[in-house]
Amino acid sequence: MVTPKIISEFTRKTTVRATNTSIKPYTHAFSNFDLLSGRAPVTVFYAYAKPRVGDYSSMLSIIKTSLSKTLNHYFQFAGRIVSNPITNLPEILCHNQGVELIEVYAGIDLASLDFYDLKQSLDNLFVPLSDEAPLQVQVTSFTCGGFLLSWCIDHIAADATANNMFLVSWAQVARNEPISNYPDHQKLIFQPRSPSSYSPLLDQTFIKCTEEMFLNPPNTYDVSVKRLYFVEASDVVKLQELANKNGDQRTKLEAFSAYIWKLAATTLVESDTHCNMGWLVDGRARMMSKDVQNLVGNFVSMAVGKTSVEKLTQDSISEIANVAHEAISKVSNKQHFLELNDWIECHKPGMFLAKVLLGISGPAVIVTSARYFALDDMDIGFGPPVIGTVYSTIPRLGAAYVNPQPSPKGDGSLVVFAMLWPKLAEALEIDPNHVFKTITATQFPSKNLAKM
Structure with missing residues (x-):
C-alpha cells in the first residue's frame, strides 16, 4: 500500500489546564528510576473512525474538558521540566502551566494511511514535544471525519504502566465514569538504602x-x-x-x-x-x-x-x-x-x-x-x-x-x-x-x- 502524499496543516494550539484551582503550586521531584529513563519522547496514538453522533467540534470539546478534569489527578503533567540549580537534577515545577493541545488537519482519508510503513505515513504528522513539557496532546483530523488522538510524553515523567493509568483515567472521565485506579505520586518507596549495596x-x-x-x-x-x-x-x-x-x-x-x-x-x-x-x-x-x-x-x-x-x-x-x-x-x-x-x-x-x-x-x-x-x-x-x-x-x-x-x-x-x-x-x-x-x-x- 502506498500512502497518498499527506498535506498536513497546523490549525490551532490550545493550552489545557487542570480545573481544580485550589491545588497549590509545588515542585515534583523525580525518583532514581525516573532518571534511568532518559529524556526520550514516547508517543502513543489511537485511530478513531468518524463519530456516529456529533461533529469535530463536539468531539474536540469532550477531549479538552475531560483532559482538564483528568489533570486534577495528574497535576504534574501540566507542569514544566526544569533543572534544579543546586542539585543539577531535573524536576517538574507544577504551577498548572497546562498541556498544549495541538490540532492538525491531514488532507487525506484515515483509511488511506499506510499503517505498515509508519515512518512514511506518520513521521511528518506529529509535532515534536518541547524540551520542558512533560506531556503534549495532538488531534489530527482527516477528510473522512476520522481522527488520530495522540499524546507524547517525556519518558522521565512516566513509564508504560503509568502512561496507561493516565490514559484509562482520561477515557473514564470522558465517559463520565469514576476513575478505577487513583494514581499514587509518592516516591517514598524509592529511598535508597544505607549503606548502598x-x-x-x-x-x-x-x-x-x-x-x-x-x-x-x-x-x-x-x-x-x-x-x-x-x-x-x-x-x-x-x-x-x-x-x-x-x-x-x-x-x-x-x-x-x-x-x-x-x-x-x-x-x-x-x-x-x-x-x-x-x-x-x-x-x-x-x-x-x-x-x-x-x-x-x-x-x-x-x-x-x-x-x-x-x-x-x-x-x-x-x-x-x-x-x-x-x-x-x-x-x-x-x-x-x-x-x-x-x-x-x-x-x-x-x-x-x-x-x-x-x-x-x-x-x-x-x-x-x-x-x-x-x-x-x-x-x-x-x-x-x-x-x-x-x-x-x-x-x-x-x-x-x-x-x-x-x-x-x-x-x-x-x-x-x-x-x-x-x-x-x-x-x-x-x-x-x-x-x-x-x-x-x-x-x-x-x-x-x-x-x-
Missing part, C-alpha cells in the same frame, strides 16, 4: 550517559525503519510450543523473543560475533506490595542477554528461549530493584540508560510489551478506536525495538510496532514461517472497519 551486574548493564550519546548511536546498524506488523494467534501458540519442546514452560514473550533473536543473528555483519537482546521489566509486581501498583513515574529495569551468533543460528527456539528466561529471571525480583536504586544513587547526578539501548555493547534488539494499551479502555465516548500503538518520533535508535500488543481482534493475535535495521526488517518479512505479516485493513474488526 549492589552487584556487579548493575555496572555491566547500565551507564551514565549524555543526551548526545542517546541521539547519536553508532552507525553500524541504521535502526530507522518503522513498521507495524500483524501476528496471528496461531503463530504465537506455535512459537510457544516450540519454546516448550524440551519440557520447559516458557512464556509467550520468551518464545516470541527467541524467534526474533534467532533471525536477528542472521542479519549481522561478519565482524559482529555476538547479538544482544534486552527486555524491559516492570518492578511493580516484583516489590510484592499493593502500595506500588498505582505509582506514577518510572519503575522498570532492563534484562540483557548476550549470545554468540553461531549459537543463535544453530540452537533451537527452545534453547534460545531458555537463555531469554535466564536473563529475565536475574532482574525479576525485589532484590534487583533495591540494588538498582542504590546504584543510581551512587552515580548521581546525570542521565542513566542501559548500555544495550545505546548500541555500545554491540547489535541488539529490545523486546517489550504494550499489553497495557487495550483498545476498549480508550473509548472516549465515541466508541473504541480502530487501532492504536506506541510510536517513536526519534529518527534513529541504538538498538532495534519490538513492541507486541493485543490486536483489535481480541483473539490472542498481536499488533507489533517495531523500529528495525533494514536487513532485520527484510528477514522478518521474507521468513518462510510468515510470522510477521504486513498489517492490512483485514486485521481490523469489521464493525470498526466499516466506519473508517
Whole structure:
C-alpha cells in the first residue's frame, strides 16, 4: 500500500489546564528510576473512525474538558521540566502551566494511511514535544471525519504502566465514569538504602550517559525503519510450543523473543560475533506490595542477554528461549530493584540508560510489551478506536525495538510496532514461517472497519 502524499496543516494550539484551582503550586521531584529513563519522547496514538453522533467540534470539546478534569489527578503533567540549580537534577515545577493541545488537519482519508510503513505515513504528522513539557496532546483530523488522538510524553515523567493509568483515567472521565485506579505520586518507596549495596551486574548493564550519546548511536546498524506488523494467534501458540519442546514452560514473550533473536543473528555483519537482546521489566509486581501498583513515574529495569551468533543460528527456539528466561529471571525480583536504586544513587547526578539501548555493547534488539494499551479502555465516548500503538518520533535508535500488543481482534493475535535495521526488517518479512505479516485493513474488526 502506498500512502497518498499527506498535506498536513497546523490549525490551532490550545493550552489545557487542570480545573481544580485550589491545588497549590509545588515542585515534583523525580525518583532514581525516573532518571534511568532518559529524556526520550514516547508517543502513543489511537485511530478513531468518524463519530456516529456529533461533529469535530463536539468531539474536540469532550477531549479538552475531560483532559482538564483528568489533570486534577495528574497535576504534574501540566507542569514544566526544569533543572534544579543546586542539585543539577531535573524536576517538574507544577504551577498548572497546562498541556498544549495541538490540532492538525491531514488532507487525506484515515483509511488511506499506510499503517505498515509508519515512518512514511506518520513521521511528518506529529509535532515534536518541547524540551520542558512533560506531556503534549495532538488531534489530527482527516477528510473522512476520522481522527488520530495522540499524546507524547517525556519518558522521565512516566513509564508504560503509568502512561496507561493516565490514559484509562482520561477515557473514564470522558465517559463520565469514576476513575478505577487513583494514581499514587509518592516516591517514598524509592529511598535508597544505607549503606548502598549492589552487584556487579548493575555496572555491566547500565551507564551514565549524555543526551548526545542517546541521539547519536553508532552507525553500524541504521535502526530507522518503522513498521507495524500483524501476528496471528496461531503463530504465537506455535512459537510457544516450540519454546516448550524440551519440557520447559516458557512464556509467550520468551518464545516470541527467541524467534526474533534467532533471525536477528542472521542479519549481522561478519565482524559482529555476538547479538544482544534486552527486555524491559516492570518492578511493580516484583516489590510484592499493593502500595506500588498505582505509582506514577518510572519503575522498570532492563534484562540483557548476550549470545554468540553461531549459537543463535544453530540452537533451537527452545534453547534460545531458555537463555531469554535466564536473563529475565536475574532482574525479576525485589532484590534487583533495591540494588538498582542504590546504584543510581551512587552515580548521581546525570542521565542513566542501559548500555544495550545505546548500541555500545554491540547489535541488539529490545523486546517489550504494550499489553497495557487495550483498545476498549480508550473509548472516549465515541466508541473504541480502530487501532492504536506506541510510536517513536526519534529518527534513529541504538538498538532495534519490538513492541507486541493485543490486536483489535481480541483473539490472542498481536499488533507489533517495531523500529528495525533494514536487513532485520527484510528477514522478518521474507521468513518462510510468515510470522510477521504486513498489517492490512483485514486485521481490523469489521464493525470498526466499516466506519473508517
